Amino acid sequence: MEALEQKILSEGQVLPGNILKVGSFLNQQIDTPFMLELGKEIANRFKADGVTKILTIEASGIALSFAAAVYMGVPIVFAKKSESANVSGRVLTAPIHSYTHGNDYTAVLPADYLSANDRILLVDDFLATGEALNGLFALAKAAGAEVVGCAIAIEKGFQNGGDDLRKKGVRVESLAIIESMGSDSLTFRR
Amino acid sequence: MEALEQKILSEGQVLPGNILKVGSFLNQQIDTPFMLELGKEIANRFKADGVTKILTIEASGIALSFAAAVYMGVPIVFAKKSESANVSGRVLTAPIHSYTHGNDYTAVLPADYLSANDRILLVDDFLATGEALNGLFALAKAAGAEVVGCAIAIEKGFQNGGDDLRKKGVRVESLAIIESMGSDSLTFRR
Numbered sequence: 001m002e003a004l005e006q007k008i009l010s011e012g013q014v015l016p017g018n019i020l021k022v023g024s025f026l027n028q029q030i031d032t033p034f035m036l037e038l039g040k041e042i043a044n045r046f047k048a049d050g051v052t053k054i055l056t057i058e059a060s061g062i063a064l065s066f067a068a069a070v071y072m073g074v075p076i077v078f079a080k081k082s083e084s085a086n087v088s089g090r091v092l093t094a095p096i097h098s099y100t101h102g103n104d105y106t107a108v109l110p111a112d113y114l115s116a117n118d119r120i121l122l123v124d125d126f127l128a129t130g131e132a133l134n135g136l137f138a139l140a141k142a143a144g145a146e147v148v149g150c151a152i153a154i155e156k157g158f159q160n161g162g163d164d165l166r167k168k169g170v171r172v173e174s175l176a177i178i179e180s181m182g183s184d185s186l187t188f189r190r
Numbered sequence: 191m192e193a194l195e196q197k198i199l200s201e202g203q204v205l206p207g208n209i210l211k212v213g214s215f216l217n218q219q220i221d222t223p224f225m226l227e228l229g230k231e232i233a234n235r236f237k238a239d240g241v242t243k244i245l246t247i248e249a250s251g252i253a254l255s256f257a258a259a260v261y262m263g264v265p266i267v268f269a270k271k272s273e274s275a276n277v278s279g280r281v282l283t284a285p286i287h288s289y290t291h292g293n294d295y296t297a298v299l300p301a302d303y304l305s306a307n308d309r310i311l312l313v314d315d316f317l318a319t320g321e322a323l324n325g326l327f328a329l330a331k332a333a334g335a336e337v338v339g340c341a342i343a344i345e346k347g348f349q350n351g352g353d354d355l356r357k358k359g360v361r362v363e364s365l366a367i368i369e370s371m372g373s374d375s376l377t378f379r380r
Contacts, residue, residue, distance in 0.1 A: 029267045029303045032259040058249035059268070066256050069222040077219045078249070113219045 001041055001175040004153065005188050007034065008176060014183055018128075018156070026125055026153060027060045038175055039067025042123065042151040045173050046072070049148040051121045053077060053114070055136055057096075057107055064153055065123040072121075077114065079107035079139060094138035099129045099159075107135045116144035127152040127174060130161025149173060156181070157189050191231055191365040194343065195378050197224065198366060204373055208318075208346070216315055216343060217250045228365055229257025232313065232341040235363050236262070239338040241311045243267060243304070245326055247286075247297055254343055255313040266313075267304065269297040269329060284328035289319045289349075297325045306334035317342040317364060320351025339363060346371070347379050 013021040025031040042064075054076040056065040065076045079094075082105065090111040097104050114120070122136045133150055140147050149171035155162045157177045165172050177189040203211040215221040232254075244266040246255040255266045269284075272295065280301040287294050304310070312326045323340055330337050339361035345352045347367045355362050367379040 023300065024302070028270065028300065029265055030256065030259070031265055032256065033263065035256070036260065059252060059270070062249060062252045063256050063266075066220065066222065066225070066253050069220070070226065070260065073223065075219055075221055076253075080218065080249070110213065110218065112214070 003037060004176040014181055030063050035063055035067045038064060038153055040071050041175060042068040043071030046121055050119050051148055052119045054121050054123050055140060056123045057132055057136060061124040064125050068123055079109045081105045082108045092139045092142045094135040096135035097131050099131060107139060109139050114143035114145050118145040120145050120147045122147060122150040125153045127155040127162050128159040130164055193227060194366045204371055220253050225253055225257045228254060228343055230261050231365060232258040233261030236311055236339060240309050241338055242309045244313050245310050245330060246313045247322055247326060251314040254315050258313055269299045271295045272298045282329045282332045284325040286325035287321050289321060297329060299329050304333035304335050308335040310335050310337045312337060312340040315343045317345040317352050318349040320354055
């Protein structure tokens with residue numbers, strides 16, 4: 001998506017450790033009209049797939065999910081990140097390793113919020129090694145729901161999480177895929 | 191707001207410890223069209239106030255903030271909850287005590303995301319003792335920004351955080367105010 005690539009080039013910052021900082025428009029600060037454009041694009045790409053619910057993980061996946069849901073007319077649910085699975089009520093859990101933060105956590109979701117009848121779209125702002133998405137897949141599977149695909153704002157193509165999923169037959173739609181990234185250069189996959 | 195009161199009565203659950211669980215539509219699962227209605231109502235109440243930015247705190251304030259921002263056409267920024275203020279770059283921080291979880295944390299926001307020219311609307315899903323809002327006030331003040339008011343989905347009137355702010359002259363608009371709450375009864379302030 002050309003507009004997202006341009007925004008990354010004009011406002012993104014590459015930090016040491018392969019970190020791309022886009023907090024000024026996509027994460028901690030959210031450019032609302034721009035985020036709605038990303039949501040509209042996601043809705044358009046999955047309009048024929050009968051999605052019944054969007055599943056994401058707190059916190060930075062929530063705004064993009066909501067933006068997509070505005071155009072899809074479906075509810076969103078987000079998994080919480082918990083140090084333990086110590087939550088009341090019947091819950092679904094999945095262990096996730098965070099590459100960025102170098103720790104492990106448990107993704108937790110009340111079992112009531114997904115059902116075997118759901119057709120789930122997984123949404124997240126970033127896709128790198130795919131650990132978070134794999135955790136969301138596990139939650140959907142635990143509920144017996146079908147995952148119709150994944151919608152991502154920015155995929156770091158060089159970290160292979162997206163391609164690993166595609167090789168398994170998963171539909172992964174990333175609005176921008178970064179092929180390579182350095183302190184003074186950034187190229188996109190076309 | 192009548193529609194929110196009805197939704198609380200039909201889908202909310204009162205749990206021990208004065209906890210009102212509305213995760214099925216307002217928090218962990220989000221009823222997107224309904225959330226947009228709440229956002230539209232907030233935008234309407236603050237349409238004359240020249241709001242330039244919405245400030246909230248992760249994670250459950252993000253969706254409501256985004257819904258309001260859709261109708262106000264402004265960016266949102268959210269403070270992150272950190273055990274420490276150990277974040278790179280120049281940041282604004284404020285200590286917050288969580289009544290619900292019984293712990294203390296630090297609200298952290300990159301200093302670049304608020305300026306002295308901003309007219310800030312604080313948004314959150316819940317207002318009880320007001321600890322989170324007071325932390326957001328402190329962040330706005332640290333940036334020299336003006337807070338034009340607070341917009342809340344559900345205020346627990348009996349926990350006094352909202353009235354304490356109103357006594358100080360702060361404009362607090364809550365879409366539903368719970369006057370009293372028990373396992374088999376729930377009354378709203380009218």
